[in-house]
Amino acid sequence: MDDSAVVEMEGITKSFGSVVALQSVDFTLRDGEIHGLVGDNGAGKSTLIKCLAGVLTPDEGTIRVRGRTVTIDNPRVAKSLGIETAFQDLALAGNLTVTQNIFLGRERVRGFRGLFGVLDKRQMRARAEELLADLEIGVDPDALVRDLSGGERQLVSISRTLLSDPDVIIMDEPTSALSVEGAKRVLDLIEQLRQQGISIIVISHNIEYTQRIADRIKVLYNGMDAGDISADGVTRDDIVARMVSGRPESESASSQSTA
Ligand SMILES: Nc1ncnc2c1ncn2[C@@H]1O[C@H](COP(=O)(O)OP(=O)(O)OP(=O)(O)O)[C@@H](O)[C@H]1O
Ligand SMILES: [Mg+2]
Numbered sequence: 001m002d003d004s005a006v007v008e009m010e011g012i013t014k015s016f017g018s019v020v021a022l023q024s025v026d027f028t029l030r031d032g033e034i035h036g037l038v039g040d041n042g043a044g045k046s047t048l049i050k051c052l053a054g055v056l057t058p059d060e061g062t063i064r065v066r067g068r069t070v071t072i073d074n075p076r077v078a079k080s081l082g083i084e085t086a087f088q089d090l091a092l093a094g095n096l097t098v099t100q101n102i103f104l105g106r107e108r109v110r111g112f113r114g115l116f117g118v119l120d121k122r123q124m125r126a127r128a129e130e131l132l133a134d135l136e137i138g139v140d141p142d143a144l145v146r147d148l149s150g151g152e153r154q155l156v157s158i159s160r161t162l163l164s165d166p167d168v169i170i171m172d173e174p175t176s177a178l179s180v181e182g183a184k185r186v187l188d189l190i191e192q193l194r195q196q197g198i199s200i201i202v203i204s205h206n207i208e209y210t211q212r213i214a215d216r217i218k219v220l221y222n223g224m225d226a227g228d229i230s231a232d233g234v235t236r237d238d239i240v241a242r243m244v245s246g247r248p249e250s251e252s253a254s255s256q257s258t259a
Contacts, residue, residue, distance in 0.1 A: 004030045005067070006168055006199045007052065007083070012061035014047055021047040022058070023223045029168065029199050034190060036214030036231065037203045040243050043220040045203045046088055049170045052201075053085040054078040082167035086157045086174060088203070094146030099128040101145050102160050131159050135189060151182025158189060169193065170201045175209055187213050207239050221246035 007029040014022040022044045029035050037045050050056040052063065054072040063070055065081045072078050078085070092101050103124045109117030128141040137155045145153060154174055161169050171190070175183040183206075190213055194200055204210045210217055211231050219226040219242040226242040241249040 006031050006065065008062075008064040009048070009052065010062045010064075012048065012051055012058045012063075014044075014051060014056060014058050020223050022051075022220075024061070025220065025223070025225045026228075027218055028228075029201060030215075032194060032197055032199055033215040034194050034200045034202060034213050036210035036217040037201060037220070038205070038207060038210055038217060038239060038243060039220035039226070042222075043243070044223040045220055046172055047223075048220070049085065049172060049201060049203065052078065052083060053087075053170060079164060079166075082164075083170065084161035084164060084166040084168070085170040086154075086161050086172065088172035088176075092145050092153055092157055095144065097142050097144055098132070098139055098148070098156055099125050099141040101156060102128045102131065102141075102163065104160075106163065127163075131162060135159055135162075135192065137189070149182060151178050151185055154178065154182070154186050155189060158186070158193075162193075166198065168199050168201070170203075172203045173205065174202065175204060175206055183209060207236055211236070211239075219243055 005028050009025070009027040012022050012025045025044070025048060027048060037048070039045050047056060051058045052072065054075040054077050057073050063072060070081060072081070093104065108120040108124050110120040110123070111118055125141055132139055132141060137159060139148065139152050139156060145156065148156065158171065158174065174186050178186065187209060190200060190202060202210065202214065214231045216228060217231050217234065217239065218228045219239060221243060224246060226246045227248060238249040241247065241252045245252050
């Protein structure tokens with residue numbers, strides 16, 4: 001076992017009917033690192049992280065969290081292990097406020113009137129305000145989410161994951177469809193969270209952003225492992241070669257033909 005590993009996934013296989021979404025994929029997340037996860041559409045990225053988030057159960061394979069073998073068969077188990085996820089299809093409700101969205105599904109309740117608790121709106125608002133201020137996210141906790149820009153929504157959706165003080169945050173395409181400026185704020189936030197000691201998995205189609213923030217990059221190709229590479233020194237061409245052929249640039253057909 002790798003001592004610095006927070007999460008180790010080994011031999012993860014998952015099929016949907018006849019579609020093999022993942023075929024014996026390994027993935028290790030080390031303490032305090034930002035680990036990029038790239039691959040073409042349908043490569044299996046979301047499936048892999050859903051297995052860690054407890055949304056899907058792998059058909060085969062082992063998951064260890066801080067060295068202990070675990071069965072993450074629902075999202076509550078993932079959260080109890082300190083693993084939070086900001087999913088690809090942002091599950092924010094436009095007609096609710098930022099505070100309401102941050103607490104969606106985990107509303108704070110105070111006192112009891114008969115059988116029913118009363119929502120502690122003041123406490124939730126104060127906590128949301130504090131969370132946004134800590135992260136230097138200049139968004140009004142009372143604003144309706146539908147009035148926010150795409151980038152601001154993404155920041156809110158990431159700040160939601162921080163409520164439970166997680167060890168690990170998984171982000172599925174946090175910069176997709178964002179302007180350059182919006183993406184920059186999200187990347188800065190990811191770096192800031194790492195400095196707080198959180199280990200982060202970032203799925204992205206954007207190779208440039210991934211290279212900029214990640215320490216290591218895992219490439220998936222057609223459900224298969226196409227390498228785990230250090231972001232330092234790797235070229236964009238090598239990443240692209242692995243994404244489209246499953247092999248490093250040095251072994252790809254085009255470089256062999258010129259060799
Ligand atoms: N719930 C499901 N039922 C059936 N097939 C699925 C399901 N989820 C994923 N798949 C299939 O598994 C494969 C991997 O999908 P996945 O969503 O993990 O890809 P991805 O790498 O996240 O792609 P994208 O970049 O488009 O988000 C695809 O062929 C997809 O169609
Ligand atoms: Mg996906």
